[in-house]
Amino acid sequence: MGIEVKNIKKRFGKHEVLRGINLEFVPGKIYGLLGRNGAGKSTLLNIIAARIFPTAGTVTLDGKTVCDDDSALEQIYLMSERNLYPEGERLKKLLKTTELLYGSFDYTYANKLAAEFSLDLNQKFGKLSTGYRSIFKLIVALCVPARYVFLDEPDLGLDANHRELFYRELMENYAQTHRTFIVSTHLIGEFANLLERVFIIKNGQILVAGEVEDVLAKAYLIAGPKEDVCKYSAGLNVIGHESLGNIYGNYVFGGVDDERHLPDTVSLEHLDLQKLFINLTNEKGEK
């Protein structure tokens, strides 16, 4: 059940953007799909939504190949970070087009959201600021009847108030519909509490997959005098380090051996998701 992505590869010319992606989205969860700029997230989302074809691999929904099956495709909505709407078209008209494509559309809900976000639906898409383009696309995504909703950088250009309103509306929609949401965002710190499961993509491959809670349980900062920290970290999976004056810190992923004796000079604390992400995905040379 759900969406299964099997061994997806995608090559643009000589550049292999996706190098064998396997993952699964089960019904009724909120996922984070995290990766750096250029990691291949948008390409993967476009393949799942059958907007582009993979070089190899399959995407199925409840066992049916998505790109061959209209009833499967109707269950998937992708809010793209790119602006695909015609600039001269009024927002109301664009909602009608969405209804035609997806068979139905919740206009009552759309009007409620537009009022909350102070968006006038009589405007033309091309007149909207970056923030309001995101808001319009979010409203569409929340109101289509699809069971799997993918949001690619939904927060681009939103001010802090609109982001808070969006998080609240997303959670309310989720609580009522039990649909599956998959969010790709760079604002990991703000989103972390909303996500149940997370996939981290690096260089076209899945680096980390799991429940957010389990992933964070394995992520630590070991801090103290450099010599003591390095001694304590020996044999652990050190993914980064930092120093502030005389304090040295090693970031570790994969858990620490509970048998180790923690010296009094060294402290051990858990990382938040954004800090873990940064350290896991930094390129060589970045600290």
Next chain:
Amino acid sequence: MGIEVKNIKKRFGKHEVLRGINLEFVPGKIYGLLGRNGAGKSTLLNIIAARIFPTAGTVTLDGKTVCDDDSALEQIYLMSERNLYPEGERLKKLLKTTELLYGSFDYTYANKLAAEFSLDLNQKFGKLSTGYRSIFKLIVALCVPARYVFLDEPDLGLDANHRELFYRELMENYAQTHRTFIVSTHLIGEFANLLERVFIIKNGQILVAGEVEDVLAKAYLIAGPKEDVCKYSAGLNVIGHESLGNIYGNYVFGGVDDERHLPDTVSLEHLDLQKLFINLTNEKGEK
């Protein structure tokens, strides 16, 4: 000394975007200029950088009117959130143009930053993603010799790693040059620790101005059972409220009277800058 903005008004047709703005940027500080989408921030920045003219009011640098004085204007650099560069031009060429306009340019520093951000300066501007457009514009802003650097949404589209790198480079540049930076951003939570002073704009007017520390010292969340919270909050400047199950919270700005007795059922804690901002700038009807 510094930049003085006096009674700036700006009207576009019937819409009064700025309604008498007074503020001052003194040398060697980092300012946050915060406001919602549409509050007038970008208009104000464009007026300060003499890219557009105000309907009324003046902007001076060390007493000289900026728009009349080239030597004053050379001391101001505005990194705009809009993309003003020709799409077909190579980045290297754009750096040369900047050098011509500002008299000098730190190429060594620009090359170091480009390497850190993995930006190839032989590319054309139009080929860059949203994130890399921001990165290129940031590099220019850090390398021009201007003493007052205005950054309008510098973090748009940056991934978490690049944002962290940017914050570090900004602080390093600031420590070495003691220039003045003015940052307009929606990512208030991440930026708060870097800012010394803050201006909050609402509906074309300055709502709050001051040292971040002093501003936050006056901002509280009062939480507990609704009846007790409302009783304790009586007479205070309540700027918003929230509830979670049986817990009710009032957001207060302007300090609380120390003489008041805090009941055991009620807790009092300080707000962070983003939460304060959201509550101060929410429109009626938004909660």
